[in-house]
Amino acid sequence: MPYHHGDLRRALLDSALEAIDEHGPAAVSLRDVARRAGVSHAAPTHHFRDKAGLLTALATEGWSLLADALGEAADRGFGEVGVSYVLFATSHPAHFAVMRAPGLARGDDPELRAAMRRAEAQLQSGAERFEAGSEKPSATTPLAAWSLVHGLAALILEGAVAPEPGSDVAALARAVTGHLRPPP
Template sequence: MSRSYHHGDLRRAVLRAAVEVIAETGPGSVSLRGLARRAGVSHAAPAYHFGDKAGLLTAVAAEGFGLLGAELSAARERTGSFLEVGVAYVRFALTHRGYFEVMFRPDLYRADDPELSAARAATAEVLYSGLASLSDARAGADPRVAGVAAWSLVHGFSTLWLNGNLPRFEDDAEEAARCVARLLFQDG
């Protein structure tokens, strides 16, 4: 019995399992006790690492913002196109659903967590950094308004797709997102 009194990396294991469960069945169906069972530890073990359920989801959201920021800046460096940053946003939402479904639901976690705030701010920085080219394309537009429009477009597409409101595009979501985004970001 003594071989596994300590799990080794329970924090990581619970985090991974949480993201998986959320991706499959939504954030509402995640339970600390279920994750504990899945990891083979007692039902109170996760609380040591995360405090409570909100703490776990805070960690999920923080990691998610970190991943999103990384993917957005990678897309920006790779393609140099603000449109492709938007496409990368949608791609993240669809391929990292477990994170995405938590990140934009502040009632599920502690939005004032410092680590999370930092990750979120860094991501926003990347998102808005490409605004110059966009506001050039739409001369005279307030860059803040243009940024919000861009964010709204890709965010809305992502959420609508995730909850099954875009059935006609379910086969090639990424290309559909690119077509949709092109209507707003006319530049390639």
């Protein structure tokens, strides 16, 4: 559908997400994004300069969306923060692919770094509340929890794991995060 009016930047981002869903972030090209958006092949460079700029914008958006989702789940407990992570990844697979594709986005971009820190702070805060009653809080609890939910999300997205029939991703994520225990 050709672009006619409105927010060209958003149209380009949405076209890029569509292309990433089909071919992965490494295969995205500004020409294809422009074609999908129905604009000239030069149009994306006015907003993003190059492919790395486009992918940086998508990664920033993804980390911001993730931080928001984690923040919304925080008051429901640490396990629910993990469930939120898995739900984000499986409902935003193109964002998630860009977020975990090293070297494609500009890792030194200040907005990207800020969005990543915000998501990390949500995970850290959840871990601190989770460990509040434990005798020996662990510096690795956030890493262990992130590894668990990130691995589950990746396995689901790769098709290696699926929820049982009659169940859903949230129920599977809750069953897995139920194995998280604070240090003694």
